[in-house]
Amino acid sequence: MDKIFVQGMEFYGYHGAFPEENKLGQRFFADVTLEMDTREAGENDDLNKTVNYAEVYEAAKEVLEGEPVKLVETLTARLANILLERFQIIDACVVKVTKPDPPIPGHYDSVAVEIRREQKGG
Structure with missing residues (x-):
């Protein structure tokens, strides 16, 4: 299976189990690996046959800068779910x-x- 890597995305969010984290906020990083067949995109130089990296970044931003949660596990699961939902090609x-x-x-x-x-x- 082919893989696309979008790494080192940085965001500022208000997630954590402690009230100070929810009030002050902090940095979070996201790395994403998308498993998919990139053959058609590569052979035809066609963005419509692959995933737009900017849209992956926007999905990560939506989650990591979005509604505060307590757990990093929750952030990670939310991002994975959104990626699978939005990008049916993966x-x-x-x-x-x-x-x-x-x-x-x-x-x-x-x-x-x-x-x-x-x-x-x-």
Whole structure:
């Protein structure tokens, strides 16, 4: 299966289990891998036969800058669901959401959740 990578997308959201996170906000990063057949797009140089990267970014922005949630798991699942719904051409996606500098005592670089989801019936 072919793969398209959209990596290093950065957003500012108000997600977290602590009230301070919901009030102050913080950065979140998203990396997306889309699994699909890109043969026809590549052979015909046709954007209509693939996924527009700008639209992937907009979907990620909608989720990560959208309605606050408590869990990174929720953000990750929401983004995967939206990608599968909006881009029927993809067979599956891998979504990773990273929360740098989580409010955890001690020195932690980041926390992240990565999931893989497939189209229903696929």
